[in-house]
Amino acid sequence: MTIDKGDVTGGDVWLKQGGASWLGEKETHTLSVDNLTAHITRENPGWQFSIPDTRITMDGKPWPSGALTLAWIPEQDVRGKDNKRSDELRIRASNLELAGLEGVRPLVAKLSPALGDVWRSTQPSGKINTLALDIPLQAADKTRFQASWSDLAWKQWKLLPGAEHFSGTLSGSVENGLLTASMKQAKMPYETVFRAPLEIADGQATISWLNNDKGFQLDGRNIDVKAKAVHARGDFRYLQPANDEPWLGILAGISTDDGSQAWRYFPENLMGKDLVDYLSGAIQGGEADNATLVYGGNPQLFPL
Template structure:
């Protein structure tokens, strides 16, 4: 008996010695190892090269550039740049299989096409070699290994691609469960940390169940966002924190939960620290018949500790994606816009819009996106000739590059700064505007602008062409009013001060029959002294009392026409009384 044991030990020592001294020639046995792996795992692969050395009590192998013959036909394509493993000689001889206590996969890449992959069945005709290898590797009853500098690339059912970087993950199998923990990443994120913790059960992908947990800690999105950010915002960076859970059952995702922790955007402005924060947000995604449904709650933003209205979102994410939202504050939208390099952000800041939006967004492949927005308390401040408003109702419907905006308000005022002598009151204000793209530029048109107050009624139509130098065509008709209130409606920024003073002194009384206003040309060239555009006002008065000059007697009961063309004014008096005598006609 002892002799048998001694002989066995000697033979084992000889085998180990032979194996040890043959390690430098391991690459010569590359084909044999490929055959061995095929017999053990039923996988056809190609090994680029093998290097080997003796470490501790056993040999260590390094396999480089491992590819799989079935990659072109499989929904799972695998590549391995480098895998190093230490052979357990005793266990390998005992089970007559290649056994390793621990190995490292580096440069491991798995490209998974979810459109072609069907893990809902275990029929052999739906399995691929790569799937069998993954199940043996990750879902076996034993195994302890590391994954470094690797990636999981998913092609979703809608054709979009997403990549998860496996930077440093440790995987451990046992008969009860499979556990993976470590650091993961997303391309383009260089600051902060994303960690993962997986606890799974099941021997095949179709049986997979358990929980997948991700945590983001102090993640900076600045590299992602930099192409869209305002360069004048100094030291801008983000601090994103949150958690996500994926629950799995029968090889499919059962639900996804999202819990955002306080996250911030920091920047410097006028040498002062600024901060826009997402204080919390929760969301739950559930599978539906055609895709996924999303419901959120408690989405709360603050700006330098000033809280905005909570936002809620409900979405259906399928072939046709629909998103409903409410409680979206316009000042919050304005804050985000100020951080971007979009055009006219300074104008939006000056307007300082207020109010909350609700709306619906729809997206579908090969179809123009649809947008519906609504607010019943929209207002903004005066800026660059745009009157300030009191709360009004807004509704917008847009399809692709065409939109219709409807505005309406009652019992308020338009605050025009220095344009008119006092705010323009209205009992009713209505406007409908069409926005569309034409020959690579945007146009805003309307044939339905209406204002009514106790003095007068105004109707207007317009077209604004947003070229490099914007052009405006505007036509306005005004009815009602009298001479005593005329001074309140002279556009002080469009008319010369001397002309306004003259008219205020000259018009003593009278009824306003109507006025027509025409403006056409480049806005920058107004008042069109060089005749590149046209500004014209034609007003009809009756029973007017008009003093042409201080030393002249006033014309009374006159029928008069005032005609402004650019900077020229003509006054026509068709009839009237001058010192109690009938005057036939006059012209000034």
């Protein structure tokens, strides 16, 4: 333990054997440690808890060797609109298996119900190589992040399609971020949009977004996807102004060796059931070599 002028400012902890348990939604979760060391420091005005080597077992499953740091920063007086900065939870981690963190979800849900709901719905799995999260506990929509991962999978949540074998990087914030992604031999279920899961043989994309009081903007760049019977390359931009109609712009080159599979790629939420039914029955075959798809306008009118 470190004491400075009568105040505790830090310390080291060695847990040869230890554990904890807590109640989840339907079962009790357990955490045990074996020769775990941790360093606690007071980072004015908050605290930091660092584990250089995660010798942790949760619900009977050992975590992969990695590092974990948690920090709590209390609410602070700052200049600006509200003169207050929310208390924050800051997380730094490496080499995490998402499926092994399921037991933590009930605790996360208490801190941020919205994040807990997304976690429960998507049931993510895969490996997080590096992760940095700064979560304002009173304003989770302003969360900042940086991460890299490999072979992620999750179930569809609202308009976020399900995915598997998904690798990439993420940086920025909920308000303004950048995603680079790649997928190989993967299926993407997207109910309410496509009538069958997208079957991705190989795909890469760079996605960025901006979300503020003026509206929402989503940009897709350098998209190159090889899927069942189709190869598409191009860019898109989607705009949803705060007080105006949405706008979608697409410029892509498309090749296919089997036009009868076109029904897989008609977005029913945009085109409507009747038009998708008609085109799915009308297109019985054919080939195309680098045909150009150009669209600019209200996505509710796509593809007219």
